[in-house]
Amino acid sequence: MMASIADTSGVLDIVNDEGNETDYGSEFSPEEEQIVERLLSGKIEIEDNPIASQSEHNDAQQSLRMPRVLGRGHRSALYEAASAAERIASQISHDAQYPDSRRHTPDVSGEMRSAGIIEPALPDTRSPLQRFRAEPRKALSVTDLVSPAWCQLQYWYTLTIPGKKKRTSAMRQGSVVHRKLEEEIYTTVKIEIQTKEDAWGLRIWNVIQGLRTLRETGQTRELEVWGTFDGLVVNGVIDELSYVCPNLELEQSLEKKTAQKELLPDKPTIAEFLKNQKATIFGASPTPAASYRGEKIYICDVKTRAVETLPAESAFRPTKMQLMLYHSMLESLGTSQIDFDIIKTRYKLETEKKFSDSFIAQVGNLNSEAVYDKPEASQESGQWSRDSITTLLAHNSLSALWGLMIQEFQITMPKGTKSLGDVLKAEYRSRENGQILGAKTFLMDTIGLKAYVQREIQWWKGEREAEGVVIEEAFKCRSCDFADGCDWRLKKVDEAKEKARMNRKRTSTV
Structure with a gap:
């Protein structure tokens, strides 16, 4: 039983000769499976990619x-x-x-x-910071810090390959x-x-x-x-x-947790506080x-x-x-x-x-x-x-x-x-x-933001290499101008092939 790798519109799936999926492609969530379906049908566009749309x-x-x-x-x-x-x-x-x-x-x-x-x-x-955001160039922007959250390697290619960053x-x-x-x-x-x-x-x-x-x-x-x-x-x-509070229910759940921790005898009850809060927002x-x-x-x-x-x-x-x-x-x-x-x-x-x-x-x-x-x-x-x-x-x-x-x-x-x-x-x-x-x-999420920014600053300062998307997010490659020559993507293809080979070897041993 031979295994092969199918690369369709940037989505990697491992299949065997009998048409059955291996365990590699089973990690997509239902939400991501819907994305894949839209990708294959051509119904999704590049607006999710901040590098191409923001x-x-x-x-x-x-x-x-x-x-x-x-x-x-x-x-x-x-x-x-x-x-x-x-x-x-x-x-x-x-x-x-x-x-x-x-x-x-x-x-x-x-x-x-x-x-x-x-x-x-x-x-x-x-480092990227020295090359692209040092004086007299502009300083870092919020866009510089959040675009790599889509794909850090794509943002790196956008910065380094002339003519690719276009409006x-x-x-x-x-x-x-x-x-x-x-x-x-x-x-x-x-x-x-x-x-x-x-x-x-x-x-x-x-x-x-x-x-x-x-x-x-x-x-x-x-x-x-x-x-x-x-x-x-x-x-x-x-x-x-x-x-205007964009989600009163979410706000109330947060206020309730905070009030339970900090409520003192001379403070209003949670019910009174939430009632006043609601009246303030809507009244x-x-x-x-x-x-x-x-x-x-x-x-x-x-x-x-x-x-x-x-x-x-x-x-x-x-x-x-x-x-x-x-x-x-x-x-x-x-x-x-x-x-x-x-x-x-x-x-x-x-x-x-x-x-x-x-x-x-x-x-x-x-x-x-x-x-x-x-x-x-x-x-x-x-x-x-x-x-x-x-x-x-x-x-x-x-x-x-x-x-x-x-x-x-x-x-x-x-x-x-x-x-x-x-x-x-x-x-x-x-x-x-x-x-x-x-x-x-x-x-x-202050803690989550701190960890994210710290990791992105490490990349900007040249303290670590740029990284591409994980295999579960390979659908992002569809909106990338650099997909064909992306070393990270080719490496992931090789890793997928190796995993398929190991799975086949274990299966034959059993």
């Missing part, structure tokens, strides 16, 4: 986000002029303002090598959905940036605006956050923050702003899909890690655990340097023009918008503006870590029309 936010350093907290009333001439100039400003890339000196150095190595003047380059033994149609369509969601809350206007300190000032100012919008309206979108892990700077953009009106303060903040990440089904658990892991990273970074900012000196050093920022007059004038004036006179306008909203220039002048440096941002975090999270909900939500929307397809919720 796009990063690249315009934070040039875009001012003005809250729509008071509606779209009459726009001033200044606002109209800024909007008209947006088309021109969008053509001026950030690289044109801060040119990388390496771009002005002719690359003659290829010509010299072909002429026999120099020898072929030796294999690059630097897919899934990324483009997903960006459209995200932009429309953001436009429900903000109007985006391009700002002319003169220095990198201005660029960072704009990023910090947008966070301040985002936190104030959250307190004003109960919701904010596209909030940039920073964190440090093992001394490395990591940044990301949270899709949505709100005061609060969107206005006025004060009704939101003091409640828990919940994190949501929006994913777009071309199919109506939600991802299987094996494909959901990158999203889980992404949301937990956001939670950890938001918690660190809200409790003043981020050392701005680490960020200053990483980006070589002059944190005491004053912002340019142009930056203050543009941001301050446009923010003032973003608020329109309406009877229902809250006094606080109008006040902080009208006083934008005064605020910027009073915090006219990165160090001062960062300090103001931390104060805003503390106001938004008055109870520190207890102000941040541990129920995390991934919302799935149609890539075609933006309609909600469904959602997945789960609880924050």
Whole structure:
């Protein structure tokens, strides 16, 4: 009885000549078997793969986000002029303002090598961190840490093989959905940036605006956050923050466990606590702003899909890690655990340097023009918008503006870590029309996140080799451009053949 290996659309199964499956292919869960069926029928697409479908936010350093907290009333001439100039400003890339000196150095190595003047380059033994995220390149992003959760080796190939990292149609369509969601809350206007300190000032100012919008309206979108892990700077953009609990039953189960451990005689009973919690979540009106303060903040990440089904658990892991990273970074900012000196050093920022007059004038004036006179306008909203220039002048440096941002975090999270909900939500929307397809919720797992990040940082630092998927997740290879030449995949095929041979040998012995 001979055994053979069948490789169908990236799914490895061991079969014998009689058509019976060996024990190697029996480890698929029912959920994964459904995935395999969809793969074989061609009904699954690449949207589960964050490497191929998730796009990063690249315009934070040039875009001012003005809250729509008071509606779209009459726009001033200044606002109209800024909007008209947006088309021109969008053509001026950030690289044109801060040119990388390496771009002005002719690359003659290829010509010299072909002429026999120099020898072929030796294999690059630097760590991924040194090669792709060291100065003057960008720092690590949340995407950098969670994409390997799909397949670390695929992300490695994406970084190292030129021309393979491209913007897919899934990324483009997903960006459209995200932009429309953001436009429900903000109007985006391009700002002319003169220095990198201005660029960072704009990023910090947008966070301040985002936190104030959250307190004003109960919701904010596209909030940039920073964190440090093992001394490395990591940044990301949270899709949505709100005061609405995404899964009350899950929240109540967590609160019940916590209350059982910490309940004291002078505290309310569990039933009273849960009753009050439920009334708070569902009974609060969107206005006025004060009704939101003091409640828990919940994190949501929006994913777009071309199919109506939600991802299987094996494909959901990158999203889980992404949301937990956001939670950890938001918690660190809200409790003043981020050392701005680490960020200053990483980006070589002059944190005491004053912002340019142009930056203050543009941001301050446009923010003032973003608020329109309406009877229902809250006094606080109008006040902080009208006083934008005064605020910027009073915090006219990165160090001062960062300090103001931390104060805003503390106001938004008055109870520190207890102000941040541990129920995390991934919302799935149609890539075609933006309609909600469904959602997945789960609880924050600090221990699990710490172990995951530690292992990923080891790889980025070159302390271990990149690894491919386990055999049970070989279906992921279907959406990989590198599957045909993947050493890890070929190694797994050899291991599967060897296992089949050993099984056959044991069978014949018996």
